[in-house]
Amino acid sequence: MQLPVARGRVSAALIDVLGGRAEKLPAFARFDGDEDLHLTLFVCYELAYRGWDGVDDSWEWDPGMLRLRTAAEKRFLAFLYDLVGPPETRVDPASVPDRLAAIVAADDGPGLSGYLRGRATLEQFREFVTHRSIYHLREADPHSWAIPRLGGRAKAALIEIQADEYGNGVEPRMHQELFKQTMRWFDLDLRYGAYVDSVGAPTLAVNNVMSLFGLHRSRRAAILGHLAAYEMTSSLPNRSYANGLRRLGGDPDATAFYDEHVEADAVHEQIAAHDLCGSFVRAEPAQAGELLFGARAALAIDSLWAGSVLDAWSRETSSLRPRAVEPVLAG
Template sequence: MRVPHTRGELSAAVIRAFREPGSPFPTVRVDDPWRDADLQLALWICYELHYRGFDEVDPDLADDLDLLAFRRQLEQPWHEALRDLVPHRSTTHERVPEALAELVAADDGPPLASFLQRGATLEQFREFVVQRSIYHLKEADPHSLAIPRLEGQAKAAIIEIQADEYGGGRLSDMHSELFRATMRALDLDDRYGHFIDQASGETLAVNNLISFFGLHHRWTPALLGHLAAFEMTSSLPNRRYGNGLRRLGFDQAATRFYDEHVEADAVHEQIAAHDLCGSYARQHPTAAADIVFGAACALAVEANFGHHLLQRWQAPPASLAS
């Protein structure tokens, strides 16, 4: 994948470090970490070094101490903003599955899925898919970072979930490959990371949250809570996304990604809440609040993403899906 275009001094500093090792980094000052596209892109580039990396960028830079120190500076204001928006909720380890269910039941995020089902134009649906491609083309990889840190029932549970995400070892059934089929049906380039320059700050924040939890051992419980929130809120929106594509005249090849999630995530919901998060909380009672925090953060960044798209479409500038 090519290196993205810069969006300000923070992302420019990270890219400059690829080409000029030892170059200085700026002081990190941002007013709105959730939406600051420069901050979020700088973080995304740092994180991507731990996934597939970039063309003509030394893979060893993933372990560069100066770059890691700057990444920590980038993470600090965003983490503080998450703490302000989603304060830790006190809960006991016995109540973690119930606390997750209550959190999901109380979620009143924007009606993005309903709009895509009933009223979105083809161009708006294409734009939604472009934004989602930043995650779905590497679907499951960030959550898989938790696997070596788990044991017992929690480990078995996450492997059961992730095995489905990876198609049970069948390339054609991998969820990332199903999403590629959706992109091709919509006449979109399905190369990994192709649309990173079109990704909004809100889209990058959705992706960066998973990597933030996944790349820090300390935030493993939050990563599990994040996965649980993903699975517990997925079935109904994906049913609506598939119906939206059918309304626009697309066939099963285009909708299979969404249709697959309707059935799979209905099963994953129970596994994630009880077998994964519940068993992990029993093994690590002090981690209960962090599990719920991770789930609450997942819901918050998704709501922010949905509000952003709906607001764009109320008074849309030029489409991002090009």
């Protein structure tokens, strides 16, 4: 994946260093808004995934890089606390599955799935797939960071979910690979991360919140809550996506990704709420509040992203950013 075009002074300074055009990482963390913040975080986090073309792998653990990432994470966490509230300090572990169900039931985010099912144009659906490619081409990877941090029934439950996500070892059945079929139908670029420059801060934030939770052992409960929220809210929207794509002429290969999630996530919902999260908080009851925070954050960030997409479409404009051709220079 090529380094993206910068969106402010911090991301510009970071990209200049990683690209070999400068020697020192920025000693400041004065971000030029959300675009600068979330691109900075995304660039830092990608060093822990598949990396950037031409960038030495040693940057992942560079002390200066970690200081910059930490400063960006503190700002993002402050936003999340303002958005959904900080983790509760006293939560009955036995109540967690029911509390997760209540969080999901109370979610009244924008009706993006209904719009895609019944009203979206072909180009709007193509934009939706473009946004989602940032996550779906590495689907399940952020949540897999939690596997070595768990034990017992919770670990077994997480592996059960993740095995399905990775196609049970059959490459064409991996959800990452199934999504490429949808992208291919839309004649989109199948390369990992090809559309980072095309998506705005809300899309990057959807991905960054997973990395923030997944890459920190101290946030292991939050990434489990995030996964549970995803699994518990997936089946019905994916049915809508599949039906909307069929309305637009999508063939079985194009809809396979969404059809797969209708079936798989109906099963994963129960595993995630009870076997995974329920077992985890019984073993680590002090983490119950953090787990519920992760679930709330997942749904809230997704709602902000969906709202930004629908808002653009309501104004009859594209929800994607114009592909930048000139970098923003660090000042």
